[in-house]
Amino acid sequence: MGSEVQELEADYAIIGSGAMGMAFADILVEESDKTMIIVDSFAKPGGHWNIAYPFVQLHQPASFYGVSSKELSSGRIEKGGLNDGLGELSSGQEVLAYFDDVMRHQFLPSGRVQYFPMCDYRGDGRFICKVTGQHYKITVKEKTVDCTFLKTTVPANHTPNFTVEDGVRFMPLNDLPKVSEAPGGYVVIGAGKTGIDACLWLLENRVDPDKITWIVNREAWMLNRKNTQMTPEFFFETIGTQARMVESIVASTSIEDMFDRLEDSGYFVRIHKDVRPTMFHGATVSEREIEELGKIKNVVRMGHVTNISPTQITLKQGSIATTPDTVHIDCSACAIIDRGKRAIFQDDVITPQTIRPYQPVFSAAAIAHIELNYDSLEDKNRLCGLVPLPNDDTDFLFFTSAALMNQYQWSQDKDLQKWMAGNRLDGSSTLLQKIPPSDREKWAVVNRIRSNAPLAVGKLKQYQAGLCHSRDRG
Known part of the structure; x- marks a missing residue:
């Protein structure tokens, strides 16, 4: 089975049907008569959303996520909870259903999209179906679009960079809702948005804050979600914060002073006021989430974890006690792997990346529009200057x-x-x-x-x- 190579042809080969691949393809469907073949390793479109933890949500309003041609949100303002008064945050299940709907009811009926899920792309237009073993070769008439360059790492497929000894209750965040008997306590390992989500889920499920230990190797500058609302009633929060941001930079006298001014202006927030942040990933939180996280007092700042035994957690700058009855939750995965810099437009390859902060799907849509409407590589790359994904504060x-x-x-x-x-x-x-x-x-x-x-x-x-x-x- 699958011994002969099946030949295919399309104007564009899009590798990856995650959010950026879908947003790019949507523009080609809506604004051109181009044909395309979409190849993906998952069974359904949506990329990492397929294996995200069960209680994951968008961290920014759903109203400007997804593809250009179809609304994801219903425009609701949430009432109650930690996102009270702000635009709704779609769940991971809602996002997956949305992308599946776009594929089945928009892309495929166009007659110009061929979709090959459950396939491993091998490069040079070649891919193999994991289910049948069939080999395929695409003749690409115009461009290959590599939407795997910004591949996201999630807890489910992350290998920790520390050792875990036998007898330790250790799990990725995905398994947290599977806990069937209350443990003696919880240790959350990770300072990023995944760690924040783990802590908030535990608190939401009425875990005593004193039974939560949070290992935070770096404090982060974050964005107040109130300032990301794109509706007229939030104009002075959203656009006003942008004005205060550039004014804070202009008035600053040093990098440290700039961060102080950005925090004073409301552009940046942080969870722990007594610790200077050294990390910036562009995560968003609500003011109520910050209040809730402040209830956790057992915050460990001794650097990265190096080993976990049934009785001790060893870190780079010390150690703390643990117990065999404690659940240790791995939230240490870095969302985006740094693979260096690559020009977005190169001869016959397009590599979608962020060209506007915090908005990968808009970036992919804009890149697709520019591909269709501008001729020279120089003009395309000039209009699509890479906005590098941040890690450190600087x-x-x-x-x-x-x-x-x-x-x-x-x-x-x-x-x-x-x-x-x-x-x-x-x-x-x-x-x-x-x-x-x-x-x-x-x-x-x-x-x-x-x-x-x-x-x-x-x-x-x-x-x-x-x-x-x-x-x-x-």
Whole structure:
């Protein structure tokens, strides 16, 4: 079975049907007559959502997630809970059902999309079906779109970088809802958004905060979810925070002072006020979530875990006691593996990556639109400057300056501006379109951004140069 290679042909081969692959394909379906073949290793579209932990949710409003042509959310404001008063956050199950619906009822009926799930892509247009063993070879007439470059690591497929001895109750976050008998306590290993989700789930299920130990190797700067709401009633939180962000950068006298000002302005938040953050992943939290997390007092700051035995957790800077009856929850996976930098447009390959902060699906949609409407590689890469994914706090410098420079490039192109204003994934442009010409207060906020953004880029470049010089000397 599958010994002969089956030949296929399409304009585009899209490798990966995760969120970015789906958002890219959606633009090709809606804005062109191109044919495409989508190859993916999972049984259903949605990428890492297929193996995410059962209680996972979007961390930002569902209203600007998914593909451009179909709304994910119902536009509801949540009432009660830790996201009270803010735009709804779709569950992982809702996201998966949404992508499946888009594939079955939009992409495939177009007659221009062939979908090959459960397949391993081997490169050079070749892939193998894991179920049948059939080998395939795609003749790609235009471009291969590699949507696996920003492959997400989740707890279910993560191998810890520390040892776990026999007799330890240890599990990935996915297995936490399977606990059938109450343990003596819980240890959450990981300081990122996954660790936060684990702690919040335990608290939501009425676990005594004193029975939770949280191993936090690095404190993180995070974003207040209230400032990510793309509806008119949140204008002064969302757009106002952007204005305060660029003003804080311009007024700062050092990198440390910049972070202080960004926190004072409401752009950044942190969970523990007594610890200086050194990490920035762009995670969002609500104010009520921060209050809830503050109930956990057993926070361990001794660096990374190196070994767990039934009676002791060894860390790089010390050790703490544990028990055989304690459940240890692995939340140490890094969401995005750093695979270096790669130009988004290269000859016959497109590698979708983020070109706007915190918005990978909008980035993929915009990249697809630019692919269809611009000719030269130079123009395409100029309009799609890479916004590098952050890890350390100082990555904010590179991340933000790249984003502001992209925004400037887009502002010089009227056709692209018009497309963005009409694309539902671009929440900020949509929000700006709704400002009445007579609303002087709101236009004053917009003008604060316009006047300070170039100055902010200059200040960030200055800090970047100093930082690179210090690293070179080090």
